[in-house]
Each structure stands twice: as structure tokens, then as C-alpha cells.
Amino acid sequence: MQFLRRSLIGIFLLALTLALFAWAGNTVRLAVQDRMNAEPRSFPQRERVLSVNVVTVTPQTIAPELVVFGELGSTNTFDLRALSSGTVLEISPNFVDGGRVQSGELIVKIDPRDAQSFRDRTAADLRDAQSEVRDAERALVIERDELAAANQQVDLRQQALTRQNDLVTRGVGTAAAVETAELALSGANQAVLSRRQAQADAQARLDQAATGLDRAQLNLADADRGVADTEIRAPFSGTLAEVNISQGVRVTANERLGELVEKDNLEVSFRLSTVQYARLAGADGALGDAAVTVTLEAQDLTLTASGQITRESANVGEGQTGRLLFARLDTAVGLRPGDFVTVTVTEPELRGVAMVPSTAIGSGSSALMLAEGNRLEDVAVVVLRRQGDDVIIRAPALYGQQIVAERSPLLGAGIAVQPIDPNAEAVAPQPPEMITLDDDRRARLIAFVEGSRMPPPVQARVIGQLEQDEVPADVVEDLETRMGT
Structure with missing residues (x-):
């Protein structure tokens, strides 16, 4: 009997369990059917509006600027070099790195004794050349006088020959006398030729003496220049640099002493x-x-x-x-x-162009223009220059229009935006529109707020607004949109 009782109790509990499972399954099935057959609750979707900074594109005349790097240099530099060799006797106190010298100032003096000695010898040679010129001139004068005397002898001998010929014609002269006169005339002519040769030699001597004098004068000029080269003077006023000598140092010709x-x-x-x-x-x-x-x-x-x-x-x-x-x-x-x-x-001026921030221009040389309804429109532009953080563009379609100052991947053609012009004058905010609610509408809104998942401080603030006689219209519209009415 005990076994039968326990078996019946087990069968009863099993049947009860199966019944409960069947009831639960039916409940779930009915709930799913009700959910599927119920009219879906829809909430209107609102378009996302982004706030963007905008600038107004204004055509103007702009002179672009090129910014590069360069190095300064002096337009007048001079290498100071020793023109002659010797020992440095004197140095100007200003002949140091950074020293300021005036034009014509004596800055370095080299020992002039060798140059002066050579100049004195050259001057002595010049006096010898001058003496030789004077001697040649005197010799030429003498030769000219001797030539004149020889010519007079020829004239006399010619007269004597003529006279002997007349005597022979009259019969009182002899042929021997005529022959003697002819020989005398021939000797006189020979003497003239000798004097002319002597005069030519005297003239050549004078020419050689004149050439020697010119050469001596040139040598003296070179010697004078050599003496002057022992003094180095500043060719212009300036500042010294790279000075590398001191007093008592022996320098060679063309050695670099510094730079002016x-x-x-x-x-x-x-x-x-x-x-x-x-x-x-x-x-x-x-x-x-x-x-x-x-x-x-x-x-x-x-x-x-x-x-x-x-x-x-x-x-x-x-x-x-x-x-x-x-x-x-x-x-x-x-x-x-x-x-x-x-x-x-x-650079030369560019007319009819505009300057905008470089962030306003995309990689494809285009800008986002604020079109009708605050929607963006992609407009192509011509980038002419880049000036730091700005660019100079030519885009007649944008002149007088507003464009996005700072582009981002979220912005594109057709997107609605809320423009913000930093350069525009501040406008006082308009007071919100207020409406009056009836009791039923007010109760529904308060019940929705109390049953929502709003934070308690927000719920208290919204309920406080709804309990007022006049409620902001935008608050009511937002709550009713959430309720789906």
C-alpha cells in the first residue's frame, strides 16, 4: 500500500508540473501574439544639426607675400693685404677685430728702408739719364753746326770751280787748275756726307738717351709706389674683421692681414x-x-x-x-x-580675390557654402596663394556668401547646420514662447514625466515647469514627441 501511495503521489506531481508548463507556454504564446498584433509605437526621427563657424567671402585686392629665408652680406668688403714684404713697424690702435677705421686712416706701416733705398738708386739712375740726354742734345747741336760749315765749304768749292771754268773759257786758265778745283769740290761733298752721318749718329744717341730717361722715370714711379705700398690705409670707413697680424711680424707680399x-x-x-x-x-x-x-x-x-x-x-x-x-x-x-x-x-597685387582660413578649403580645392535652409553645398574654388594660416582664392560664385570656416569629416554637401559667425554682432536671445495647458493635458504630461527614466533633479525641474500657469512651448513639444502623440 505504501508503494502504491507513493507512486500515485509522484504521478500527480508529474501531471501538475506538466500542466504548469503548458499554462506558462500558452501565456508566453498569447503575449507574443499580442505584441506582434499590436500597432507599433513610432517616434519621429529628428535630423541632427551641427553647429559650425562660418566666414563671409568678400572680394578685394590683395598683394600676396612670399616668406623665405636669406643671409645678410655687405655690399662693400675689402681684403687688406700686404703690397710689399717687410717687418711691420706700426699698427693702428683700431687695427683689431671689430675696430672702426675711417677712410684714409693709416692702419699698418711696413719697414720702408729697402723700398726707400731702391727708390734712391732709381732717382740716381734718373739723374744719369737726364745728364745723358743733355749731352746728346749738345752733341746734336755741334754736329748740326759742323754740317752747316761743310755745306759752306761745298759752296766755296763750287764757286772756285766755276771761276776756273770761266778762266779756261777766256783762255787764261789751265786744265790742271780746273781739275784741282773739281777735286776740292768732291772732297767738300764727301765732308758733307761725313757730317750728315755724324748728325744722324747724334740724333740716334739723343733718342736712346730720351728712351733711357723715360725708363728711368718709370722706374722711379715704381719705386715711389713701392715706398707708398709700405703704408696700408683704409680705402673706406668700415669695421675690421679677421685680423691676424701684430707689430714686429715680418709679412710677405700679398699676405692677407684682415678684412674691412x-x-x-x-x-x-x-x-x-x-x-x-x-x-x-x-x-x-x-x-x-x-x-x-x-x-x-x-x-x-x-x-x-x-x-x-x-x-x-x-x-x-x-x-x-x-x-x-x-x-x-x-x-x-x-x-x-x-x-x-x-x-x-x-608680390604684384591680385584683384578680385578673397582671403579665407586654410581650414575652409578641402583637399579637392573646394569650400562648403551655406545655401538655402542652412544646408551645405560643395563649391569648387581656385587656390592662388597660401599666406600662413590663410589662403587666397578666386571663386566668383562664393563672393558675398558664407562658407564653413573649419571643415571636418562630419560635414558634407546637403547637411543642415547651425551657422555661427564669430565676427557677427551679438544678438539678444528671444524669450521662449509660452502656452497655457488644460488640466487633462497637464496631467498626462506630469504622469509621463513621473514614469520616465529622467534623473530626479530633472524630473523635479520639468514637473515644476508643467505646474506653472504658462509652460514653455518647446518643453511641451519635446515631451509630447517622446510620448508619441
């Missing part, structure tokens, strides 16, 4: 790319006198100088590219040769 730099007349050399050079030169290829500004920044100090482009290098240079240009500076206070500076070159 005129630091007040500076120029800057800088290199432009071929494209930059073409833009600066223009269609005619002439650089003109484009203005440049040189800037040297040293901690909190900024040195600035202005100037104009004066010339360009004739060739590119081995291993180089672009073009090397030179500009002469008008004023260069505080700047020195060798300074590495920033050079700003002003």
Missing part, C-alpha cells in the same frame, strides 16, 4: 623656387624693384629692415634649384653681415 667690412651698407641674398620667381617676375619677366622686408627675431627682440630687389644671379648654381636674388637694404640698424633672417617679398 662696410657694415652700414647691407644686402640680403635669398633663393626662390621657380614657381615663386615666375609669380614675382610677372608676364614680362622683369623683377622691377619689388619691396622686401627683413626680420631677425632674437628672443623678445625683433629687428626689421626694408629694401628693394636689385639683381638676380646669372645661373642656378650646381646642385641648387630655383633662383638666387639679391636685395639692397635701406636701413639696417642692429643687423650684421652673416645674420640668417626671414625675408618677406611683396
Whole structure:
């Protein structure tokens, strides 16, 4: 009996368990059917609106600027070299690195004794040459007188021969006398030839003496220059650099003693790319006198100088590219040769262009324009120049329109945005629109808020607004949108 009772109880519990499983399954089936047959609850989707900074594209005339790096140099430098060899006797107190000398100032004097001795010997040679010229002139005068006397003898001998011929014609003369007169005339003519030869020799001697005198004068001029070369004077006012001698040192001819730099007349050399050079030169290829500004920044100090482009290098240079240009500076206070500076070159003006932030232009040279309904439109632009953080563009379709100042991957054509113009005047906010609720509508809204998952502080604030006589319209619209009504 006990076994039968326990078996019946087990069968009863099993049947009860199966019944409970069947009831639970039916309950789940009915719930799923009700859920599937119920009208779906829909919530209206709102478009996401992004806030963006915008700028207004304004056409204007802009003179672009090229910013490159350059090196300063002096337009007037002079290597001080010893023109003669010898021992350095005197040195100017200013002949040191950084020393300031004036034009014509004696800065180095070399021992002049050897040069002076050579000059004295050359002067003695000149006096000998002058004496030889005087002797040659006197000899030439004597020879001319002797030639004149010989010519007189010829005339006399001719007269004597004529007289003997007359006597023979009258029958009182002899042939021997005529022959003697002819021989005498021939001897006189021979004497004239000898005197003429002597005169030619005297003239040649005088010419040689004159040549010797000229040579002696040239030698004396060279000797005088050699004496003058023992004194080195400053050819212009400037500052000394790389001085490498001292008093008592023996120097050789053409030895470098230092360098004289005129630091007040500076120029800057800088290199432009071929494209930059073409833009600066223009269609005619002439650089003109484009203005440049040189800037040297040293901690909190900024040195600035202005100037104009004066010339360009004739060739590119081995291993180089672009073009090397030179500009002469008008004023260069505080700047020195060798300074590495920033050079700003002003290009010719561009008309009908606009300057916008570089972040407003995409990689495809396009900008996002604020179209109707605050929706974005992609517009192509022509990028002409880049000026630091800005770009100069030409886009007639954008003139007078607003574009996005800072593009991001979230922005594109057709997206609605909320424009923010940092340059626009601040506008006072409009007060919110207020509406009056009836009791049923107010109760439904309060019940929805109490049953929502809002944080308690937010629930309390919203319920406080709903309990007022007038409630903000945007709050009511937001709550009803969530409720699906």
C-alpha cells in the first residue's frame, strides 16, 4: 500500500508540473501574439544639426607675400693685404677685430728702408739719364753746326770751280787748275756726307738717351709706389674683421692681414623656387624693384629692415634649384653681415580675390557654402596663394556668401547646420514662447514625466515647469514627441 501511495503521489506531481508548463507556454504564446498584433509605437526621427563657424567671402585686392629665408652680406668688403714684404713697424690702435677705421686712416706701416733705398738708386739712375740726354742734345747741336760749315765749304768749292771754268773759257786758265778745283769740290761733298752721318749718329744717341730717361722715370714711379705700398690705409670707413697680424711680424707680399667690412651698407641674398620667381617676375619677366622686408627675431627682440630687389644671379648654381636674388637694404640698424633672417617679398597685387582660413578649403580645392535652409553645398574654388594660416582664392560664385570656416569629416554637401559667425554682432536671445495647458493635458504630461527614466533633479525641474500657469512651448513639444502623440 505504501508503494502504491507513493507512486500515485509522484504521478500527480508529474501531471501538475506538466500542466504548469503548458499554462506558462500558452501565456508566453498569447503575449507574443499580442505584441506582434499590436500597432507599433513610432517616434519621429529628428535630423541632427551641427553647429559650425562660418566666414563671409568678400572680394578685394590683395598683394600676396612670399616668406623665405636669406643671409645678410655687405655690399662693400675689402681684403687688406700686404703690397710689399717687410717687418711691420706700426699698427693702428683700431687695427683689431671689430675696430672702426675711417677712410684714409693709416692702419699698418711696413719697414720702408729697402723700398726707400731702391727708390734712391732709381732717382740716381734718373739723374744719369737726364745728364745723358743733355749731352746728346749738345752733341746734336755741334754736329748740326759742323754740317752747316761743310755745306759752306761745298759752296766755296763750287764757286772756285766755276771761276776756273770761266778762266779756261777766256783762255787764261789751265786744265790742271780746273781739275784741282773739281777735286776740292768732291772732297767738300764727301765732308758733307761725313757730317750728315755724324748728325744722324747724334740724333740716334739723343733718342736712346730720351728712351733711357723715360725708363728711368718709370722706374722711379715704381719705386715711389713701392715706398707708398709700405703704408696700408683704409680705402673706406668700415669695421675690421679677421685680423691676424701684430707689430714686429715680418709679412710677405700679398699676405692677407684682415678684412674691412662696410657694415652700414647691407644686402640680403635669398633663393626662390621657380614657381615663386615666375609669380614675382610677372608676364614680362622683369623683377622691377619689388619691396622686401627683413626680420631677425632674437628672443623678445625683433629687428626689421626694408629694401628693394636689385639683381638676380646669372645661373642656378650646381646642385641648387630655383633662383638666387639679391636685395639692397635701406636701413639696417642692429643687423650684421652673416645674420640668417626671414625675408618677406611683396608680390604684384591680385584683384578680385578673397582671403579665407586654410581650414575652409578641402583637399579637392573646394569650400562648403551655406545655401538655402542652412544646408551645405560643395563649391569648387581656385587656390592662388597660401599666406600662413590663410589662403587666397578666386571663386566668383562664393563672393558675398558664407562658407564653413573649419571643415571636418562630419560635414558634407546637403547637411543642415547651425551657422555661427564669430565676427557677427551679438544678438539678444528671444524669450521662449509660452502656452497655457488644460488640466487633462497637464496631467498626462506630469504622469509621463513621473514614469520616465529622467534623473530626479530633472524630473523635479520639468514637473515644476508643467505646474506653472504658462509652460514653455518647446518643453511641451519635446515631451509630447517622446510620448508619441
